[in-house]
Amino acid sequence: MVKITIKEIANILNVSTATVSRVLNNAGGYSEETKTRVLDVLDQYNYQTNALAKGLRTNRTNSIGVVLPDMTNEYFAKIAISIEEFFVSKGYTINIYNVNEDANKEKLMMRDLDSRGVDGLIYVSGNLNTALNIYEKNIPIVAVNQLQSLDDQLPVVESDNLMGGYLATKTLLERGSKRIILLRDERDIQPINQRHHGFSKALQEFGYDSDLFVHHIPFNVERAESNVQQLIERGINFDGIFASSDLLAIGALKALHRSGIQIPDEVQVIGFDNITFSQYSYPTLSTIHQDTRALGMKAAELLLKSMECRQKKPISTMVIPVTLMERESTRCLDGKQF
Amino acid sequence: MVKITIKEIANILNVSTATVSRVLNNAGGYSEETKTRVLDVLDQYNYQTNALAKGLRTNRTNSIGVVLPDMTNEYFAKIAISIEEFFVSKGYTINIYNVNEDANKEKLMMRDLDSRGVDGLIYVSGNLNTALNIYEKNIPIVAVNQLQSLDDQLPVVESDNLMGGYLATKTLLERGSKRIILLRDERDIQPINQRHHGFSKALQEFGYDSDLFVHHIPFNVERAESNVQQLIERGINFDGIFASSDLLAIGALKALHRSGIQIPDEVQVIGFDNITFSQYSYPTLSTIHQDTRALGMKAAELLLKSMECRQKKPISTMVIPVTLMERESTRCLDGKQF
DNA sequence: AAAAGTTACGTAAACGATTACGTAACGAGA
DNA sequence: TCTCGTTACGTAATCGTTTACGTAACTTTT
The missing domain is CATH 3.40.50.2300 (Response regulator)
Structure with a gap:
């Protein structure tokens, strides 16, 4: 089963590709009748838009990159998951890059990121310079629990x-x-x-x-x-x-x-x-x-915001509260064991 | 800093885009001299190829998808990591899709996969039907520790x-x-x-x-x-x-x-x-x-192989040995405690 | 009824690469 | 000298979209 294109759909319907594209994107400029005709054929042939072509034309890929040290670590994995949850609900896909404190891998990752054109980037506990490099390129980026202090250079979300x-x-x-x-x-x-x-x-x-x-x-x-x-x-x-x-x-x-x-x-x-x-x-x-969930969610929200208003946001840093979990390895306060 | 394109590079050098493209891809058909001239300008302007355009034209994205239930789970994360390690060394990027037994999310994932055009897919403990659907589309796929028995339908790598x-x-x-x-x-x-x-x-x-x-x-x-x-x-x-x-x-x-x-x-x-x-x-x-590492690596190898020879490989299933780790929760054999 | 505005399309250029094909220049063989 | 092969390019089509612009038909305004 080979993929069907807008052009073929247009031929079938005897309309132009422009019309098909317009109904695909809810762009208006078509009658109710043609809209339903187009939609019918679209799902009859199970049309899937070609993300590459779309991205090439629009300069947006609807994907965001998440760079972290090691997703084998539950802590990072949880942050990544909540970022994913947020963005998937907004129609984005996330690309996870594991860079195990490996400078070379980080270089490769950079090139890849650049070449694939992510719309935004979340940088979890990464290397200052790399992050700033990307920031220079004007792709929106927010940092989570940053290794170095760069509150004044990048938006960052961190635990208290x-x-x-x-x-x-x-x-x-x-x-x-x-x-x-x-x-x-x-x-x-x-x-x-x-x-x-x-x-x-x-x-x-x-x-x-x-x-x-x-x-x-x-x-x-x-x-x-x-x-x-x-x-x-x-x-x-x-x-x-x-x-x-x-x-x-x-x-x-x-x-x-x-x-x-x-x-x-x-x-x-x-x-x-x-x-x-x-x-x-x-x-x-x-x-x-x-609160890994909040860390991820807030970072994602912040990123989305700075993606929406294209100019650089005033740098903001957001602190997520932490809480005490009392279990067996410390004494009970009211037990007065001391 | 805006990205530079092949066309601009070509203009600077007074050569055609074809020539630039040829040296970029080591395709031959240029003199040693122009090769060095082109390469010089390329890295002088820090050229990065536009993966979207390249993918659109060549029908290959150099990316592979990994579908798994939950990367928060150390077991899956480790498999994913070793898949990544293998493919990154071959110049690929991996896209991880977490589908938490959520049929709707799996649908979305499918569309995305399709639309972004991954070159191959590794399916870890996923749903039979979805995997087969993708397989029908002729994109190479291998399964790891599959939920249902489908040894006869897909190549699969599993623990013993x-x-x-x-x-x-x-x-x-x-x-x-x-x-x-x-x-x-x-x-x-x-x-x-x-x-x-x-x-x-x-x-x-x-x-x-x-x-x-x-x-x-x-x-x-x-x-x-x-x-x-x-x-x-x-x-x-x-x-x-x-x-x-x-x-x-x-x-x-x-x-x-x-x-x-x-x-x-x-x-x-x-x-x-x-x-x-x-x-x-x-x-x-x-x-x-x-042996999560072997599971991931072998799956990745198998996938790469079936990507290289484009026709469907004879279905093979590979079994990874398991080993016993004796620790304190069982008795020592020579201790003869029983 | 002429002018102006609106609606519903179609045309074609563009995004940034790859590549089939054409061709000029050059050297070798007859 | 003519032909042929090879090398080193250039030209232009192509991948699948989006979108600025043009335009015919129709409606509204005056």
Whole structure:
């Protein structure tokens, strides 16, 4: 079954391609009668518009690009899904580009993006320069949880990482922890730094010397586990852990559990992200919930808006609130276990 | 910065667009000298070919579609990633379509696929009819772990689900379980049915009445948990659980643990998939490893092959081996704990 | 009834590439 | 010298749309 074109439809009906095109696009300029005649034949032959030709002519592809580090990671996948949900409902298709911190791949992706002509771009936790390059080309773009601070250069949507770090730490302190370890991603990236700041802020507020117990480790469960294992073996004295992401927290839980340390009685643990698995760890993990759905949706909305009014929007940054999920790895406040 | 076209490049050089196009495509028919002159100007102006125009003219888009149920699911995401890896290295782009068992969305996806003209399609665990529809259109397609059996209609790549189910069950039996419960996804889909068959086969081999203890439940951690909880409360006597996927197994682990049942001493548990988290559950989960990378890669290879020789390939189905991952939720064989 | 406006189309150029075909220039073979 | 083959291009059609512009027919206004 070969595809039928507008021209063939027009021939069948003895009208011009212009007329067919006009009814296809609801452009007006035809009678009710021809409209129904055209529509009849269109679906009789199961006409599908050729997106390439249309895109070539109109300079719009009805597709938007989503660039992210790794869609195998539930957190990114969820953001992507909600972006997709939003745009599909508006008649767009999304193209996902996985760039695993691979500069070469990012180059290729850039060329491809450019050559295929996406109408807009959402850049999740990507590289500053690449994003700005694209921005220069005047294709609308919004960033989500950007690696570097570029609030003043691009519209960005991000979680309230500062508040999250503060909330997590405050929770531990209020529930009796006095010597808290921050297990943070070693990379010098904006969201993690913000969480760190929140951590310091809470400690100061409670009159503690901040940053005494900060451990920088790779973004990696195994390393979190072995790191905490070492702390235990060296007899370091601590009674709380704030991990800058659930993955790290889960590594910590495992090390603690293996060493027979009671959670939360001896050591409380709190994570960040609220990945699905945090409900199924042992014990279940208290954590700061990131609203991935809102992150994706808001980014998509912002992008659509800046696509509609073609000139560059005044840069706006939008902060999505985070919330505390209390589970078994921290004490109950009213239980007064401390 | 506006995009430059072949025509403009040609004007600058005082050659024809044909010549520029020829050097762009290494088509021959130009002197070494003009070749270098053209290439110089091309990258001086940072020329990017317009994929739409090229696609319109050549009828090839250098893009392939990947249809899957939910990329939020690590299992599907991993398959998609390895497909992407393969095709990106060949100069293709992939378009991912998430169709959450939503027939309407699948329709939309179909139209889009058709209209954008992908060169090939990989269909992961999708709906039979849709896949066949596309196949009818003569666009090359291969299926991965297909929901229904259609080995005779489409090329398909799948895990050795039968062997996996057999292996899992045999492992439990060899390590002393005598009353094994199968916790299976309630949907009547091919891979799950195969695992079930493997289960039955192992039981028969060991002289047990098969299928005495089969529980059909939704694909959902919570339901697995509550289901096992009920079994325990009703005093059902069992000493082993084979879950048709890790997600279900993890729910089971939680219920058992909460009830104070010792794993693996009182009840052994084995899952299927080997998701990342199965290494971090408590206890760590023994499981059947699906080689998602091989699934994706092989599917991609097969597709590329059938794209290259344009006529329909003889239908081939390829089975990817599975392997046993022994962890804490089953007994050690040499430990002779039974 | 002439002028003006409206409706419902058709014509043809354009979007940016590829490619079949034509052709000028050149060298070789007879 | 004539012919033939080869090389290195150029010309123009083509892919499937959209859309500015033209126009015939009809309606309304004056």
